[in-house]
Amino acid sequence: MFGRGLYYDFQDDYDYDYDESDGDHNYESDDSYTSSRLLGKSIEEASFHIEEGPFRIKNHVQGPKLLAELASQRQNGEFLDVVVEVEGIEFPCHRAVLASTPYFKTMLSSNFAESSSNVVHLHETDSSSFSKILEFLYTGEISISKDDVQDVLQTAHMLQFDKILQYCQKFIQDNLCPNNCLGVLRLADMYGDLSDLKKSARTMAVSNFSEATQDEEFLSLSLEDLLDLLRDDDLTATTEDDVVNSVIRWLNHAPENRQTAILKILPEIRLSCVKVSLLRKLESHPAIRDSAECLAKITAAIERHTLGTQVQEEEARSGVSDKLAIIVGGWKAVNKPHLHNNDESEPLSVQPSPGPLQSMICLDPDKEQYYHIANLPTSVNGYMSVASAEGYLYVTGGRENPLVDGEGPKPAPSKQAFRYHFPSDTWLRLPVDMPVGRAGHQSVVVDGKLFLVGGGSDGDAEATSLVTMDCYDPKEGAWIKVPLRPTIHTSSDLTVTAFGDKVVFITVTPTESDGLFNLCVHSFDVKTNGWRKADTRFGNAWAQTPDVFLPTSANHKLYIRAVYTSAAHYSEQYIFDDEEETLNRDDTHYFEDDFLRAQREYHYIFITNGQEIVDTISNYASGNNYYPKKRAPLPFALFGQSFLETQKSCVGWYCRDLAVLEEEDEQERLDEA
Structure with a gap:
């Protein structure tokens, strides 16, 4: 009777293992098995089998029991x-x-x-x-x-x-x-x-x-x-x-x-x-x-x-940006910028106040901190334009007072133009005033020359309907009026940018037939005085124009990002090829190389409350859609300000130790006054 082995199958309590080499059978319980469960089994609960080979049971409790006994003996x-x-x-x-x-x-x-x-x-x-x-x-x-x-x-x-x-x-x-x-x-x-x-x-x-x-x-x-x-x-x-x-x-x-x-x-x-x-x-x-x-x-x-000389072969470290956002002039508004409604897309309502900013401030994206750059050398407070080149900032035009709704004369736009040297913190008024006063205009520097576009004098009948352009040549110390070959009306949505040796005009106008829009790009070659043009139709489900165009040049092409901030930050991208004179939508949203991605890493736009009053500046990142990576509340809400996105290495940022612009509570200041 001892020549046959016994096999007890205690349902899920044992794992059966047959070793064909010696005929042994191993019955191993799982980790939850205890001896009390085994002893509690009745013979009726077990499946009885007779198998060849010896009877072997592995008790998983014996090891822990022995260890516990040794611990007890030690104690x-x-x-x-x-x-x-x-x-x-x-x-x-x-x-x-x-x-x-x-x-x-x-x-x-x-x-x-x-x-x-x-x-x-x-x-x-x-x-x-x-x-x-x-x-x-x-x-x-x-x-x-x-x-x-x-x-x-x-x-x-x-x-x-x-x-x-x-x-x-x-x-x-x-x-x-x-x-x-x-x-x-x-x-x-x-x-x-x-x-x-x-x-x-x-x-x-x-x-x-x-x-x-x-x-x-x-x-x-x-x-x-x-x-x-x-x-x-x-x-x-x-x-x-x-x-x-x-x-x-x-x-x-x-x-x-x-x-x-x-x-x-x-x-x-x-x-x-x-x-x-x-x-x-x-x-x-x-x-x-x-x-x-x-x-x-x-x-x-x-x-x-x-x-202000860049070292092209030396790049900033990961996490350090060469971008710099500069804000010039404007008027402060009553607001507590750190307070928002539950819905962050709707900032608290703000009210204009008569206090002018009268200075330039900037945002350093590395520290997310605002700094005071300089006080303005003029009584003009807002609607100016600012451009940068070779360590200089050009501040032009503007108005002394904010525009007032209703009847009455508007404050005349200024003809003054200034050049600010960031490294030495010094201002120089250009020796010759602008040919016409401009306010709310745009400016860029191409090939060392300053170009002003739009915002003509209110008293100039032609300027009220058509966009004009003036050019200042620092070497000649004179202004030159450059005729615009394309006819651009002041009613057009216009964005002006520099693209190599060219001044580029991006316009959006509604079409009369299909309810869509016409996106047009004109480029003016500063060295040859030649013009190139390309356009395309575009539209979207919201039947509206983009809130902002963010152009970036790379690979001899101009990448134009159309951002709809009011539509869940939806965006579209278009590519302007100046040589081929083509403008095509980029449905792939694919950025061709690391250089382009690096160039597009930071773009800044203001977040308004619908009254052209801003209290937040956002960093928009590249991707299939633009979205705010960071929202930096301004120390005070503003309106009538001008804005420039530039590079630290181009304006002499590293030459100055700037004072931090502390957050102000404008309402409390006014109440105390």
Whole structure:
């Protein structure tokens, strides 16, 4: 009867496994199985089979029961045969339990003195960490905190306890942040088997460099580790100034050992994106003064900033933009810009106030902060136009007072034109006034010449119906009236932009037959005085014109984005090919290369409340549809302002340390007055 095996199939409590090599049958319960369940089974509940081979049952409870018994014996001081001494503290335990780890199994073997000793001494080990690891050996549980995870990891590494190493690595990974990533990076370097943790810590440091370098661990980085971070193309810093300040702190931490390190570090700094004031600080650093090569590079960078010369081959770091939004003049309106209705698309209503801004302000997208640039040198307060070129800003025309609804004369547009030098903070009134007064016009600089379009004098009958253009040549010091070959009526929706050596006019006019619109692009070649034209029909389900056109030039083509901000930020893209004289809709919304995507990364438009009063400036990103990536509330609501989107490197941004424009509560100020 013993030649046949018994097979008990306890429904879902056992897994049946047949080993064909020896005929053994293994009956294994799942993890939820307990002996009480097995004993509670009646013979009627079991399926009875007779099979060939021996009867084998694997009890999953026996192992935990044995471990619990050993833990109980350790707690009660029973059958303990060895003592581990750590930092003068004794830990009685079972030799067999210790030998379950590779480290102690080797130590307690017959080849070592500890094999015959009742006391094992551990050196350079933390007693608290060893206590936790010993507890894990007996119970399978361990408690790890931020305060002791490094000690536990070090002890587990010495004892070759891979499982606890994994737990520590997981704990550190889950608590990784910019404030501790450099410390984690150094910790992972100490242990060669933490490569995944090292990779995560380095990625965190590269992605949050400005914040990560505030940790004291940064000062202890080796030169090789610092260069490894600075050379990473994905390194993201709030500004390049943060990189320079971090480098200066690192140099000053051990000046006697790091004096020559600047020779390797300086080539990794984007000097074209560093403020002149910080460059001068770097210029006076002992490590720089001792190197003629480094000193020459910094002096050249300061000169480029002053002249407004870009370094084409040197790009800003990831997360740092060369874009700059400039707002000129206008009148403040009563508003609390930080308050909005539940529906963010409907800002709180605002009311005009008589207070003029009388200054230029700008928005730095890197810090999302507004700054005061300069006060206006004229009594004209709004409806001006602003353009930039070679470190200069041209501010032209405008009106002294806001337009008033109803009857009565309108304030006459100004003929004044000014040139502002950003690096030196100086104004120059152009020696010759504009041929006609202009207000609400547009301006661009092409081939060094200033072009003014639209916004003619209210008293000029021709200017009230047709758009005109004037040109100022700084070399000649004179204004030139340039006849517009295309007839553009003032009723047209007009956008003017620079495109290489050309002034481009983008117009939208309704068609009379089908209710659609005609999008037309005229380009004027400044050097040849030649004109090119292309147009196309367009329309949409909302039967309205776009709220704004955002043109971008790349690959010898002009990409025109038509944005409908009032229609869930829907947008369309058109491509103007000047050479082929074609204008086609781009249904693919595909940007041809990385350069184009980089060029289109930032576009700014004002968000109005329907009364041409703005209290928010939004950054619109490229993609299948335009949408606001960031909404930066203005320090005060405005109307009648002019706006320019330009580049920091072109206007001398890095030459000035500007004062932050603090948020104002206009209503409280008026109430106090």
